[in-house]
Amino acid sequence: MTKVPVQFTLNGREQNEFVDSGSTLLAALRDKLGLYGTKAGCHQGTCGACTVIIDGSPQLSCLTLAERCAGKSVTTLEGLTGNGALHPLQQAFMEGFAAQCGFCTPGMILAAKSLLDRNPSPSRDDVIDAISGNICRCTGYDPIINAILTAAEQLRGARKSA
Amino acid sequence: MTKKRGRGMASVNYPTGMNLGGDPSQALIHATTTGSFIVTLSSVDLGQGLKTVMAQICAETLGVSTENVIIDTADTDTGPHCMGTFASRGTHRIGNAIIMAAKEAKSVLLEVAAEELEVDAGDLETDGAGNIRVKGSPQKSIAILNVALAAHFKHGRTISGRGIFLQPRSYPEPETGKMTPATCYAHACTVAEVEVDTETGEVQVLSLKSAYEVGRALNPRMVEQQIIGGAWMGLSHALYETTEPYYPNRAHGPTDFNQYLMPGPGDLPEFSNVIIERPAGDGPFGAKGVGEMTANSPIPAIANAIFDAVGVRVDSLPITPEKVLRGIQALAHDPEKWTPVFRKDHAQTEDAARH
Numbered sequence: 001m002t003k004v005p006v007q008f009t010l011n012g013r014e015q016n017e018f019v020d021s022g023s024t025l026l027a028a029l030r031d032k033l034g035l036y037g038t039k040a041g042c043h044q045g046t047c048g049a050c051t052v053i054i055d056g057s058p059q060l061s062c063l064t065l066a067e068r069c070a071g072k073s074v075t076t077l078e079g080l081t082g083n084g085a086l087h088p089l090q091q092a093f094m095e096g097f098a099a100q101c102g103f104c105t106p107g108m109i110l111a112a113k114s115l116l117d118r119n120p121s122p123s124r125d126d127v128i129d130a131i132s133g134n135i136c137r138c139t140g141y142d143p144i145i146n147a148i149l150t151a152a153e154q155l156r157g158a159r160k161s162a
Numbered sequence: 163m164t165k166k167r168g169r170g171m172a173s174v175n176y177p178t179g180m181n182l183g184g185d186p187s188q189a190l191i192h193a194t195t196t197g198s199f200i201v202t203l204s205s206v207d208l209g210q211g212l213k214t215v216m217a218q219i220c221a222e223t224l225g226v227s228t229e230n231v232i233i234d235t236a237d238t239d240t241g242p243h244c245m246g247t248f249a250s251r252g253t254h255r256i257g258n259a260i261i262m263a264a265k266e267a268k269s270v271l272l273e274v275a276a277e278e279l280e281v282d283a284g285d286l287e288t289d290g291a292g293n294i295r296v297k298g299s300p301q302k303s304i305a306i307l308n309v310a311l312a313a314h315f316k317h318g319r320t321i322s323g324r325g326i327f328l329q330p331r332s333y334p335e336p337e338t339g340k341m342t343p344a345t346c347y348a349h350a351c352t353v354a355e356v357e358v359d360t361e362t363g364e365v366q367v368l369s370l371k372s373a374y375e376v377g378r379a380l381n382p383r384m385v386e387q388q389i390i391g392g393a394w395m396g397l398s399h400a401l402y403e404t405t406e407p408y409y410p411n412r413a414h415g416p417t418d419f420n421q422y423l424m425p426g427p428g429d430l431p432e433f434s435n436v437i438i439e440r441p442a443g444d445g446p447f448g449a450k451g452v453g454e455m456t457a458n459s460p461i462p463a464i465a466n467a468i469f470d471a472v473g474v475r476v477d478s479l480p481i482t483p484e485k486v487l488r489g490i491q492a493l494a495h496d497p498e499k500w501t502p503v504f505r506k507d508h509a510q511t512e513d514a515a516r517h
Contacts, residue, residue: 046419097387101209128427135419138209140394141427143387 008069011079019066026050026061029076037077037106041135048134051107052076058114058133077106080113088158089113089151096147100138107134112148120156124149164360167368170466173351176455177344178445179251185329187251188242189259191220191267193321197292197310199224199267200232204241205256207233210453211384212252218380219257219446223264224271225288226306250451253380254345255327257446263325270321271306274313278304346442348450349375352393352459355431356467360490363483365468367397369432370460377442377450385452389435392456397431398424399457400464401480 002021009015010033019028026043029035029052041049043062050061053075080087086094089109099105108131115122115130122130127148136144179185190202201220207213213233221228238244244256268288275294276283279302287297288306295303313319334341355368370393379385402423406415416422441448461479469475474489 042419044418097383099209100211100387100391131427135424135426137424138391139387140391140433141430142390142394142433145427145430 004067006067006070008071009073011075017066021067023066024062025052025064025066025069025074028066029061035076035078039103039106041103041107046135047104047107048111048131049104049107051110051134053110053114053117056114056117058111058130060133075110075113077109080109087113088154089116089148092147092151092154093144096143096150098139098143098147104134104136104138108136108144112151115148116152116155120152120159122149122152165357166360166471167355167357168467168469168471169353169355170463170468170470171351171353172459172462172466174349174455174459176250176348176350176451176458178249178254178346178348178442178451179329179344180249181332181341181343182245184331185245185251185255187244187255187259187327189256189263189325190242191260191263191323191325193267193271193306193310193313195310195314197306197308198230198232199226199264200234201260201263202234202236202241203256204235204238204244205252206235206247208247210247210252210388211381212247212256214384215253215380216256216260219260220264222447223261224268225290226292227290230292230306250348250453250455252451252453253449254445254451255329257380257449258327258444259325261325261446262327263323266323266325267321268323270313270319270323271309274317274319274321275304275309277317278309278312345444346377346450348377348452348455350455350459352396352463354460354463354467356464356471358468358471358486359483360472363485363487363490365401365464365481365483365486366429367401367431367464367467369434370397370463371434372459373436373438374452374456375438375440375450376452377445378439378448379437379452380447380449382437385437386435388452389437389456390433392454393433393460394425394430395457396460397429397464399479400461401425401482404480404482 003018004021006019007016017032026038026040029038030040038052038061039049041047045060045063051058052061055072089112093099111131111134119126127145191199193199201216205212216233217228217231220231272283272286275286281296285296286294289295292306293303294306294309310321313321329345332342350372352370352372354370357366357368372389374389376385402425442450465476465481468481472490473493474486476485476489
């Protein structure tokens with residue numbers, strides 16, 4: 001298989017990789033880079049478990065070709081924890097019992113982060129809209145929505161005091 | 163077009179565990195050299211929170227902090243036997259096994275501490291903060307870490323315990339059919355409020371309000387989350403999920419997550435839950451199983467609410483807009499004679515598939 005060089009920013013650091021031409025970003029993240037925070041669910045863009053943030057917008061890494069990420073900035077779940085501390089979204093998910101089996105959690109958190117980066121004061125409907133491409137089969141969504149609203153509030157508070 | 167509202171209720175009595183060829187689970191506990199307690203199980207945490215609740219039960223029985231308990235759900239090939247985490251049996255069966263194992267481990271722990279403190283083991287108690295002390299004389303105490311070290315390197319003792327809970331197999335009495343297939347029963351009641359669109363047949367669930375009698379809620383937040391997740395699954399069974407096509411051609415059946423519909427985050431009702439505690443005599447700290455039952459009562463409650471709203475009794479799941487509309491039309495055609503709406507489309511499909 002033809003190898004293609006790809007240069008992109010991954011979780012804030014420059015990354016240079018040779019990837020198989022036509023392979024997905026999901027495969028590059030998991031199989032090549034060992035970043036298992038990005039979950040492989042349906043492989044066809046319907047479950048949202050593989051959501052990552054590319055140049056600020058939530059994208060499905062199972063439908064994104066790795067070579068198309070050249071020059072772009074990719075954020076995975078691993079990019080959220082600075083200095084070992086949990087991101088407010090992760091903290092809110094944990095405290096709000098928003099993770100059960102945990103398989104949808106990374107995609108949910110990144111879809112939510114992308115929303116909060118664009119809109120720090122989302123309404124409940126904004127949150128529902130932002131996670132409507134992510135399937136959860138355990139929680140009934142309610143605690144996830146509540147956790148995202150809680151994290152939004154905390155992030156706003158942190159911004160004010162900063 | 164009118165939207166009609168209705169309210170329905172349903173109750174459930176739910177058994178903890180089931181009648182297998184005997185229903186056992188085992189737990190083994192041992193202390194490490196540093197005084198942590200490892201609980202070895204073959205039971206699995208698949209998101210229901212088993213590890214958290216088992217750590218609570220072990221810590222409470224030993225009298226230590228949950229941070230000093232490690233739940234190892236290792237491997238069903240090498241671990242102590244467990245029938246499995248199903249039939250709402252985990253908290254009850256495995257919890258009871260852990261209590262038994264932890265009591266045995268604690269008696270060794272206190273015996274070693276008694277040797278070290280030169281007192282009688284019967285006079286000792288744990289303080290919940292990592293120490294063992296003499297009852298009524300708390301200044302005379304020893305850290306569990308030091309007890310564990312002494313057990314390992316001085317006394318040659320294993321601070322360990324074995325536990326099993328067995329619900330024996332129950333055979334029905336031939337005369338009466340009476341049997342004891344399960345242990346304690348949990349109870350719940352759900353009230354559903356729905357809005358039915360009489361033009362499209364679409365049903366929106368506005369609220370699911372439930373009361374659960376769970377014996378004792380060992381972790382109330384997790385019980386509540388179990389109830390919300392289960393209510394969502396009940397809603398999904400009631401109105402959405404089917405592998406059968408909605409229309410009489412199997413080719414129209416769902417093939418992926420886009421088509422096998424379940425409620426999304428925008429389809430949620432208002433959830434409201436009350437937890438009632440009446441401890442069960444045979445439960446670990448009085449707990450009953452609150453697992454599968456959470457998906458049960460929402461389903462008939464929603465069906466009853468639809469009947470209340472538009473007078474249509476649908477007796478097959480899921481209650482699709484098509485079935486509701488057929489019912490509304492049948493009622494309009496002959497309002498005097500109420501007829502249940504069967505899945506005629508479904509029967510025809512199966513017939514076609516056979517030929």
